[in-house]
Amino acid sequence: AQSVAQPEDQVNVAEGNPLTVKCTYSVSGNPYLFWYVQYPNRGLQFLLKYITGDNLVKGSYGFEAEFNKSQTSFHLKKPSALVSDSALYFCAVKSRGNTGKLIFGQGTTLQVKP
Amino acid sequence: DGGITQSPKYLFRKEGQNVTLSCEQNLNHDAMYWYRQDPGQGLRLIYYSQIVNDFQKGDIAEGYSVSREKKESFPLTVTSAQKNPTAFYLCASSITTPRWDSQETQYFGPGTRLLVL
Numbered sequence: 451a452q453s454v455a456q457p458e459d460q461v462n463v464a465e466g467n468p469l470t471v472k473c474t475y476s477v478s479g480n481p482y483l484f485w486y487v488q489y490p491n492r493g494l495q496f497l498l499k500y501i502t503g504d505n506l507v508k509g510s511y512g513f514e515a516e517f518n519k520s521q522t523s524f525h526l527k528k529p530s531a532l533v534s535d536s537a538l539y540f541c542a543v544k545s546r547g548n549t550g551k552l553i554f555g556q557g558t559t560l561q562v563k564p
Numbered sequence: 565d566g567g568i569t570q571s572p573k574y575l576f577r578k579e580g581q582n583v584t585l586s587c588e589q590n591l592n593h594d595a596m597y598w599y600r601q602d603p604g605q606g607l608r609l610i611y612y613s614q615i616v617n618d619f620q621k622g623d624i625a626e627g628y629s630v631s632r633e634k635k636e637s638f639p640l641t642v643t644s645a646q647k648n649p650t651a652f653y654l655c656a657s658s659i660t661t662p663r664w665d666s667q668e669t670q671y672f673g674p675g676t677r678l679l680v681l
Contacts, residue, residue, distance in 0.1 A: 459604070484669065493568075493654055493672035494607075540606060551622070552670060554606040 452477045454543050456555035463531045463562055471526040471558045473541030483524040484542040484552065485515055494540060500524060511535070531562045567591045568673035570655050575678045577642065577649060585640045585676045587655035594660040596638035597670060600624060601652040610653075613638055614660055642678060652677050 453476045463469045475481060482501055486494040498509025505517045515526045524541060541555040567590040577583045587596065595614045599607040609622030613632040627646025632638055638657075642649045656670040 454606075486672075491652075491675070491677070493570075493674045494656075496669050496671060499669060542607075551609060551612070552607075554608075556604055556606040 452543070452545060452553050454541055454553050454555040456539075456541055456558045458558050459556075460559045460561060463560070465533050465562055465564050466530050469528050469531040469535070469560065469562070471539050471541075471560060473524045473526065473555055475522050475524065475541075475543045477522075477543050477545045477553075479546055480519075481546065482544045483515075483517060484544070485509065485513070485524075485526050486540045486542065488538040488540065488557075490537075497526070497539075531560075533562050533564055536560055536562045568655060568657055568671060570653075570673040570676050572676060573674070575676055576681050577678060578681050580644045582641055582643050583678070585642070585653055585655075585678070587638045587640065587673060589636055589638075589655075589657045589673075591657060591659075591671070592635070593657035593671075594635070595658045595668075595670075596632070597656040597658075598622075598628070598630065598638070598640045599654045599656065601654055601675075607654065610640065649678055650680050 455474045484499045485497040488494045497513050498507050500507045500517045508514045513528050538557050538559050540557050542552045544552050569588050571586045597612040598610040601607050608624050610628050611630040613619035616635050619632050629641045653676045655673040658668040658670045
């Protein structure tokens with residue numbers, strides 16, 4: 451069965467420090483991988499996606515993610531966290547040949563403290 | 565939230581009542597999706613539609629129904645058969661291509677919060 455795991459319910463970092471939000475997946479073949487962010491009572495905003503090629507993907511608001519095929523991971527990173535980055539982050543995966551269906555992780559709350 | 569609108573923002577349902585959530589997009593996207601979000605569970609797919617007049621069940625379709633009569637509209641009805649409807653409902657859309665390995669990004673609306681009276 452296909453699945454996505456975000457092992458941390460919450461990540462706490464101090465403003466200015468680097469942040470990492472973890473994601474691992476179990477999908478057959480080479481998947482497409484996505485990160486979304488959600489602010490309270492809002493829809494999801496697309497941050498970045500991995501399709502193929504360079505394992506380091508750069509996205510919106512200074513975020514980037516590293517695809518690691520051997521570890522089946524797609525961790526979200528940012529070199530210097532802002533208080534405004536505090537939100538709920540979702541990792542999602544889509545297997546090739548499966549049109550439309552995204553599988554989401556359960557989400558990780560990022561708390562950035564001043 | 566782009567060109568996807570959902571209404572209403574909050575919706576209250578009485579026991580035994582059917583309610584309909586609206587989703588409209590002006591992005592000229594072919595595919596549209598409905599997800600349900602519960603705390604700590606991520607998003608689960610209810611229904612999706614790749615083209616007008618066609619739709620497929622997702623993982624949790626029981627107690628829900630949809631229609632896709634127009635490209636820009638994909639309303640979701642929460643029927644009285646859905647015994648636990650309280651959740652945040654998110655609509656999304658994406659461009660699709662004829663290729664089988666669709667990689668297109670899904671873009672989300674602002675959501676509707678459904679509460680039971």
